Amino acid sequence: MITLTFLIYLAGMLAIGIVAYRRTQNLSDYVLGGRNLGPMPSALSAGASDMSGWLLLGLPGYAMSAGYGAFWLAGGLLIGTWLNWLLVAQRLRVYSQYADDALTLPAFFEKRFQDSNHSLRVISAIFVLVFFLFYTSSGLVAGGKLFETVFGFDYQLAVIVGAIAVISYTLFGGYLAVSWTDVVQGLLMAAALIIVPLIAMGEVGGMSATWAAMEAKNPELLDAFTNADGTSITLIGTLSLLGWGLGYFGQPHILARFKGITSKDDVPTARRIAVIWSGLTMTGACLVGFAATGYLDAPLGDTETVFMVLVDALFHPVIAGILLAAILAAVMSTADSQLLVSSSALAEDFYKTLFNQKASQKQLVMVGRIAVVVIALIATFLAMDKNSKVLELVSYAWAGFGAAFGPALILSLYWKRMNKVGALAGIIVGGITVVVWKQLSGGWFDVYEIIPGILFALVAIVIASLATAPPSDSVVTTFEEVDAMIKDDTPSPAVSATS
Numbered sequence: 001m002i003t004l005t006f007l008i009y010l011a012g013m014l015a016i017g018i019v020a021y022r023r024t025q026n027l028s029d030y031v032l033g034g035r036n037l038g039p040m041p042s043a044l045s046a047g048a049s050d051m052s053g054w055l056l057l058g059l060p061g062y063a064m065s066a067g068y069g070a071f072w073l074a075g076g077l078l079i080g081t082w083l084n085w086l087l088v089a090q091r092l093r094v095y096s097q098y099a100d101d102a103l104t105l106p107a108f109f110e111k112r113f114q115d116s117n118h119s120l121r122v123i124s125a126i127f128v129l130v131f132f133l134f135y136t137s138s139g140l141v142a143g144g145k146l147f148e149t150v151f152g153f154d155y156q157l158a159v160i161v162g163a164i165a166v167i168s169y170t171l172f173g174g175y176l177a178v179s180w181t182d183v184v185q186g187l188l189m190a191a192a193l194i195i196v197p198l199i200a201m202g203e204v205g206g207m208s209a210t211w212a213a214m215e216a217k218n219p220e221l222l223d224a225f226t227n228a229d230g231t232s233i234t235l236i237g238t239l240s241l242l243g244w245g246l247g248y249f250g251q252p253h254i255l256a257r258f259k260g261i262t263s264k265d266d267v268p269t270a271r272r273i274a275v276i277w278s279g280l281t282m283t284g285a286c287l288v289g290f291a292a293t294g295y296l297d298a299p300l301g302d303t304e305t306v307f308m309v310l311v312d313a314l315f316h317p318v319i320a321g322i323l324l325a326a327i328l329a330a331v332m333s334t335a336d337s338q339l340l341v342s343s344s345a346l347a348e349d350f351y352k353t354l355f356n357q358k359a360s361q362k363q364l365v366m367v368g369r370i371a372v373v374v375i376a377l378i379a380t381f382l383a384m385d386k387n388s389k390v391l392e393l394v395s396y397a398w399a400g401f402g403a404a405f406g407p408a409l410i411l412s413l414y415w416k417r418m419n420k421v422g423a424l425a426g427i428i429v430g431g432i433t434v435v436v437w438k439q440l441s442g443g444w445f446d447v448y449e450i451i452p453g454i455l456f457a458l459v460a461i462v463i464a465s466l467a468t469a470p471p472s473d474s475v476v477t478t479f480e481e482v483d484a485m486i487k488d489d490t491p492s493p494a495v496s497a498t499s
Contacts, residue, residue, distance in 0.1 A: 005321025012184070037257075039266040043273035044186035046257035047281070050081070050248075054394045055189065055285050056327045057142050061303035063289025065228060067214065067221025070289065072233075072241035074282040080245025081278045085271035088249060089258040091413040093267065095482045096259045104341070105252045105405060106349040109427075112412050113420040114475055118353050120424055124405070125349035127431045128252055131400035132342045133379055138393030140383035146327045149308045155386045163380045167339070167372060190277060192323045193284025196307065199314050200291035213294030221293065240448035244395075247402030247450055249410055252341045264486070343371035395448070396438060403430035403453025411461055416479040422465030430457030 037045070063070035096102045099111035106124035113120060143162025147153045153161065201210045214221045220230050227233055248254060261270060292306045295313075300306060311323045347368040352359050359367075408426040411418045430453045437449035470476075 005318065005325060037260050038262055039270035040273060041183045042257050042261040042266070043270040044183045044277060046254050046270075047081075047274050047277045048183075048186035048189060049253050049257070050251065051189070051278075051281060054138070054142070055281060056193070056288075056307045057145065057304040058394065059282065059285040060288040060292070060306050063286040064292050064300075064303045064306050065289075067218070067228060067290070067293075068224035069227065069233060069241070070286045071224055072238055073244055074286055076242035076245035077248075078245075078275070078278055078282060080248040082271070082275050083245070084248035084254070085258075085267065085274055088255070088409065088413065089261070089267045089271065090264040091482070091486055092255060092258045092409070093261055093264045094486055095413060098478070098482050098485070102259075104344050104348050105255060105409070106345060109408065109412065109423055112475075113418075113423055114472065115420050120420055120427075121349050121353055123424065124427055125345040127400065127404045127427065128345045128349075129342055129375070131397045131404070131431075132252075133375070133382060134393050134400075135397035136339060136342070136375065136379035137382035138397065140380055141393065142327065144383060144386075145302075145305060146308065146324065149305050150312075150324055156384055159380060159383045163376055163383075167376050186277065188322075188325065190281050190284070193281050193288065196310055196314070196323060197284055197287035197291045200288070200295050200310050203314065204291065204294040210291055210294040214290060217293060221290075236444065236447045239451060240446075243448045243451045244398065246406065246454055247398045248406075250402040250405030250408075251398070252345075252401065252405070255409070256341060339372045339376055342375045343368040346371040346375075396434075399434045399438075399448065399450035399453060400431060402450045403434045403457055406430070407454055407457040407461055411458075415465075416476050416483075417470060418461060418465045419468060419471040419475075421468045422461040425464035426457040426461035429460040430454065433457070 059070065059074070062073065092108075095112065096108050099108055102108035102111045104125075106121040106128065109115070109124055110118060110121035115121065140159050140163055143165075144155050144159035147158030147161055148155045151158075201207055204210045204213055211222060218228060220226045220228050225233050227237075258267075261267065288307055288310065289303075292300075292310055295310065296306075300309060307327065308324060311320050314320075315323060347364045351367045352364060356363070404427050407430060408423050411426070412423060433453040433456045434449045437445065437452055
């Protein structure tokens, strides 16, 4: 029964991909769906592509081992979601379209600062590809654990099966397929994360009985200021958990949803939907871990399988198949978005920029589809290590994007004195800081690498911009026009048919 449910689910996602394929005519359609997605699909797609397999594997597992301390992580992410929609979404939607209809984040940086030698675009694209390899592999690890646990597949075979499923509809439909499937997958993830903890806590005897069971096993789990071993959560530990929220400003696959929304006027509605969805799902994920602590008698060898273990124990195979498909939904909804952004970086930011500036739309879409396969194959290879932890892979990639692109994007949208040199300095310093800091340990080196990465990137942008010539008059004029357009509630510029 579970196998049949999974097959039906995969067939449905592939069908959506085929429908989207018929509506994909050019690179703008493939990368951003022609900038014609409403607030509901934009919000759910941003949330589903954001949360990935870690929402149903990593976060419940962390909540099971850390208890109330998991709320620091979930709280930081919820605040980050809200601030990203509040500070970035409208301005990026307008500015990216105004800047010669920039489809990708590297393209936006190039056109924002009128970088004629393409250095800003190419360096940005390199960081996109490097960190997305780790991010995509984390999703395939989650998929591998799912198929291994549910069907008893060999882990390596399970990773390959998951990779094929994701490639199939991303390859065909591009942004539309990814966004439409994300709506289905986002709703399925939310339903699963509400139903499973409620049923599990009901089996334990209710919420109060669940807390009592947690206290009986380890009272430290009910204290948000202590670790499971009874030691106090340090300032470094608290900042590291809250610091996850800072990463939102630099995630290309989430930012793409801001650029693809129909109008900046749809952003407030989408923001409310996104924040409600994120709050519900992250609360549900934490409750899964808490409920499992009270429900399960024996500890799990791998806490990241806790959602699957609960579903298998509590539900009829038909219902279990639907709920477990939520994990596949989480994996697919993020991996497809990551593959799409990576492939668009290769097609738009490398192939067209460096090798074939006169490439036709059909050629660019074909290059993008080939890139999907190549990147997925490399990510699959990286995911073959059975001991990989989903949350660890996600945290590294999340920090890389947040530090490399977050400060550069925020300042590029709000500070007209920022110039190309400052943008380059911020992207390079932020990305490299994350890579180097990750290798260090002890004292403040134990803080989550996104925090020093963002701080050093901000300093680098400000110093480099002020120490070099100010941006040209045309760059400043464009910034002022966009700023006035947003403040005066002027409609967004129309995208030409040939864009």
